[in-house]
Amino acid sequence: MSEIEFLDWVRGPGFQIAAVIFVAGVIIRILEILMLGRKKNLAEARGSEMLGGLRTIVTRSMHDKATFQRSAFTIVSGYIFHTGLLLSIFFFAPHILMFKEVFGLSWPSLPTPVIDALAVISIIALLTIIARRMSNKVMRFLNTPGDYLAWLLTITPLVTGYMAFHRIGLPAPTLLAIHILSVEILLVLFPFTKLMHAFTLFMARWYNGAISGYRGVAS
Amino acid sequence: MSASLEKGIHALKEQVDSTVAAFFSSCVHCGMCADACLFYTETGEPERMPINKVEPLRRIWKSEYTLLGRIGKLFGLTKKVDDKLLTEWETLVYDSCTLCGRCSMVCPVGNDIALMIRKTREGMAVAGHAPEGLIGATTRAITIGSPMGVKLPALQAQIRHVEESTGKTIPVDVEGAEYMLLLSSMEIMNFPEFIEAVSKIFDRAGVSWTISTEAFEATNSGIQIGVSDLAAELVQRIVDAAEKLKVKTVISPECGHAYMAIRWEGPNLVGKPFSFKVRHILEVLNELREQGKLEISSRETQKLTYHDPCQISRRGGVINEPRSLLDMVADNFVEMPDTGKMNWCCGAGGGVSSNERADEIRLKVFQRKKEQLDAIKPDAIVSACSNCRLNLEDALEEYNMDIPLLSLTEMLADHLAD
Known part of the structure; x- marks a missing residue:
């Protein structure tokens, strides 16, 4: 397979396979949660379940001062890498072109040097996160192979994207193909790893807020 | 597999609903719940962090309710729940958690971990892995009517003492009273001043209230040990008494889990809404305050x-x-x-x-x-x-x-x- 054939494959069949597995997988995972259902609460309500749930979806991204101080590293590093990652996925001009091709929608992009910086910041944040995961005693206790896999799946597209953009080491088409392939591997494994939290956290936050909201507590 | 373990696993399966599945699907192993839990912050022992306590429930969810887990189970790849695991987890689930729910307030993905620990206890208890002290308290609550073994004559004696000291009659078994006051055994035995205080306040405020001799115990060891059947039986006693006396509101006393048991879990345990309201004593007192009473x-x-x-x-x-x-x-x-x-x-x-x-x-x-x-x-x-x-x-x-x-x-x- 030549480098151009490789690029064509990841852009064509490879991408289609990955997209189908990703979409089907995410739908299956969400359905297998929702179809379990939950019992109706028979206690007299003290507040609104719906409002409580919606409130917690938003407020759980903001912690009180004492909690922030206790878990500062987790919160700050988490914020940095998530922000950098999401902005570089959705606001890099070539990515927006790709979205336009697939979904027919486009939006303004961020300047390339900004995306470049964001990618580097995200990579650094992810490196500090893995360093902590390997050294902190709570993390070491919690760690599973799945944690390392999810980390690897997340950092690889950032690194390969950075390399492709700066043409480091290999011919440009090969670098781009590797970058796209790394995203496809991410998409394929996404529904079956803890990356799934990107979807389910909204459900989890809603349930948490609904349970508390019903009792009149803003959680 | 022993019969009790089988029952325990069945009980754990029953506990998995969409909330549990959403919670487990969302955990990213960030470790923030550890920082929110006094059993971790004060011991520094990672195994006591909240999310670790729900491992038995997680294994059941994973192997029974996820696609990947079910496939894994076919090939014997999933982690099993056995007596060894439950023995090991007993001290984490019961001794190292007060169900305080602080972890549930900080989890960034929104997991109500305390709820999951409460649910895990349902499986642990049925499988025979609950602490002796709680088994004893629950048994006494069911057979005697109080986890501390406090019987009606003890309450009656305390009521007499209070009546002698205040000169006021404590209304007992009064049909049609607005409020029915519950008490915890601790209040009856250690803090009878509470009964005196309520009597004094309600008397001045002109509140119509009563204590039932058939259901005066507010505490519910069933929800602590995690046996819903027994918890429901204890709630039902209160429901029966409240309906018999046709009271409008049942008052939960100064006891934390008693309020949880009767106010929030109660109707769900007995499977139907109450025909009366449930209020904590502080809610009632604050209402009286607002009314200028x-x-x-x-x-x-x-x-x-x-x-x-x-x-x-x-x-x-x-x-x-x-x-x-x-x-x-x-x-x-x-x-x-x-x-x-x-x-x-x-x-x-x-x-x-x-x-x-x-x-x-x-x-x-x-x-x-x-x-x-x-x-x-x-x-x-x-x-x-x-x-x-x-x-x-x-x-x-x-x-x-x-x-x-x-x-x-x-x-x-x-x-x-x-």
């Missing part, structure tokens, strides 16, 4: 703080009422750092105080409360849970701290206008 003739001048009982505040929703009442009666009320819904547990809830095996760790994790108290140095602590109160008194003595504990209800009664 609580007249105070003197005020507390010493520096007071309020210890939020977890099941009443964070898990129960009664957060503003005690503060409104304190504002009315106290000149110098100071909040601890981390308060209201973010308060730290005293360390004895969720059945920990009934579990002698947990005594050592209970006193150890009290350091968290000690730190909160050291930050503001109050003259006295006000609370609204007999269990918190007994534990705080015990722990304060252990740590050589001389701070008296006050019941909010009793304090209000002391300052009532004649």
Whole structure:
């Protein structure tokens, strides 16, 4: 397979396979949660379940001062890498072109040097996160192979994207193909790893807020 | 597989619903729940972090309710729940968790971990992996009617004492009363002043109330040990008595888990809505205050703080009422750092105080409360849970701290206008 054939494959069949597995997988995972259902609460309500749930979806991204101080590293590093990652996925001009091709929608992009910086910041944040995961005693206790896999799946597209953009080491088409392939591997494994939290956290936050909201507590 | 283990696994399966599945699907192993849990912060032992305590439930969810888990199970790749695991987890699930729910407030993905631990206990208890102290308390609650073995004559004797000291009659088994007061065994045995205080306040406010001789016990060991059938039986006794006396509202006393049991879990345990309302005593007192029926003739001048009982505040929703009442009666009320819904547990809830095996760790994790108290140095602590109160008194003595504990209800009664 030549480098151009490789690029064509990841852009064509490879991408289609990955997209189908990703979409089907995410739908299956969400359905297998929702179809379990939950019992109706028979206690007299003290507040609104719906409002409580919606409130917690938003407020759980903001912690009180004492909690922030206790878990500062987790919160700050988490914020940095998530922000950098999401902005570089959705606001890099070539990515927006790709979205336009697939979904027919486009939006303004961020300047390339900004995306470049964001990618580097995200990579650094992810490196500090893995360093902590390997050294902190709570993390070491919690760690599973799945944690390392999810980390690897997340950092690889950032690194390969950075390399492709700066043409480091290999011919440009090969670098781009590797970058796209790394995203496809991410998409394929996404529904079956803890990356799934990107979807389910909204459900989890809603349930948490609904349970508390019903009792009149803003959680 | 032993029969009890099989039952335990079945019970765990029954506990998995869409909330549990959404929670487990969302956990990213960030470790923030550890920082929110006094059993981790005060011991530094990672196995005591909240999310680790729900491992038995997680294994059941994974292997039974996820596509990948079910495939894995076919090839024998999933981790099993066995007696060895449950034996190991017993001290984590029961001795190292008070179901205080602080972890549920900080989890960034929104997992209600305390709810999952409560659910895990359902499987543990059925499988025969609950602590002896809690088994004893639950057995006494079912057979005698009280976890501490307090029988009706004991209550009647306390009522007589109160009547002698106040000269007022305590209404017993009065049909058609507006309120039916429940009591915890601790109040009957250790703090009968509570009955006297309620009697005094209700008398002045002209409230129609009664105590039922058929269901006076408010506590419910069933929800602590995690056996819903038994918890439901204890709730049903109260429902029957309330319906028999045709009361409008049942009052849960100064006891945290009793409020959780009757107010929030109760109707769900017996499977139908109540025909009466359930209110915590502080909610009733605050209503009386709003109606101008609580007249105070003197005020507390010493520096007071309020210890939020977890099941009443964070898990129960009664957060503003005690503060409104304190504002009315106290000149110098100071909040601890981390308060209201973010308060730290005293360390004895969720059945920990009934579990002698947990005594050592209970006193150890009290350091968290000690730190909160050291930050503001109050003259006295006000609370609204007999269990918190007994534990705080015990722990304060252990740590050589001389701070008296006050019941909010009793304090209000002391300052009532004649």
